[in-house]
Amino acid sequence: MTLGRFAPSPTGVLHLGNLRTALASWLSARAAGGRWLLRMEDVDGPRCRRELGEAQRRDLAALGLETDGSVVWQSDRGAVYREALERLHRAGRLYPCVCTRKDLQLLASAPHAEDGLRPYPGRCRDRAWEGFDRALRLNLPEGSVAWEDLLMGRQRDDPAALTGDPLLFRRDGCFAYHLAVVVDDGAQGVTEVVRGGDLRSVTATQLRLQEALGLARPAYAHLGLVVAPEGGRLGKRAGALGLEALTARGIPIPQILGWLGWSLGCLASPQACRADELVQAFDWARVPPGEVRVPEAWT
Ligand SMILES: [Zn+2]
The missing domain is CATH 3.40.50.620 (HUPs)
Known part of the structure; x- marks a missing residue:
């Protein structure tokens, strides 16, 4: 259904x-x-x-x-997002990022940057795990991902080129948008995501996160x-x-x-x-x- x-x-x-x-x-x-x-x-x-x-x-x-x-x-679902992070950590997919805002600005040559989305070049990928009081990023595999958009047809994105490894957890304890969206669509059994075309560019990252969490992929329509x-x-x-x-x-x-x-x-x-x-x-x-x-x- x-x-x-x-x-x-x-x-x-x-x-x-x-x-x-x-x-x-x-x-x-x-x-x-x-x-x-x-x-x-x-x-x-x-x-x-x-x-x-x-x-x-x-x-x-x-x-x-x-x-x-x-x-x-x-905002009521922190425990669920935390559990998802723990699952990703056990699968070896998270690493702590200690970059400051200034570091990130310097690192971002940002050919694709828009609306505050800047590619992250993976500077902290090799850092050892330091627990859940650090900012955490998802280690994205190389390659591109494709999906069939209900409105825009076949779409293909190289997630690394768009946002780099996404930040899933901030040092101040906030869960990132990508994590909450993907976890909730999975937990609620959503089969169809309809949203504005301004979010098309984040879809590839979210598909990768879905895969990492073993969640089913809904259909997408970007208006x-x-x-x-x-x-x-x-x-x-x-x-x-x-x-x-x-x-x-x-x-x-x-x-x-x-x-x-x-x-x-x-x-x-x-x-x-x-x-x-x-x-x-x-x-x-x-x-x-x-x-x-x-x-x-x-x-
Ligand atoms: Zn970093």
Whole structure:
């Protein structure tokens, strides 16, 4: 059975791109008669707040995207991530990294660096194990990894060229995003990961981590981003386009759903509708893979 999930970070309002991802994931799960989970990715320290997660959950409910089961908060799951790290350690896959932020900046010639992702050249690979009070990295084997993306087709990445050996645990005791995502998708039995195209570049690293943990590989779909009316990233003006801001501007929820459903290939035109009315028409083969521009009238 298809088990989809939406996994936002509770660091702010869900913007139109997030809402589109959530809808696509929900529609795909429902169209297959499957289940859909909500998971809050709040391991990333103080920027994550429970009340923001609760507001995100209310937005999804307002759109009619009902979830199955209770919401999982990653900040409650430290023991599970720790157990995964111990498993990787026993398999000889972890090593302590003592590089400072400054070391890493100097090391990174960073031809692929974007959004803070910098290749790590493996400087500490040969360091002896010093326990769990060090930053820990996963030793990635050489070679590339490939997957069949539901939207983007055949994808191939050389993970070492993108991020190098990923940091899975920070010295301050925080578990890294990659670890929490992969462990939870495995533990929850997720079969389909739908997310924004900005995360395509981390997929190869996560596939390697899945392999190292002996977890099943879900299907992946990376959606084109929702961009400003004139193109380019959603900026300050259009970036605040959460559900509340849109409805405050007089755009009713059925109209927002109609636009989202149209942008996902479920409707011939952006006419007002409910989420459940889109289920039958949803088909990955009809989802346009490219960027989508926010209507000018909404900004
Ligand atoms: Zn290091």
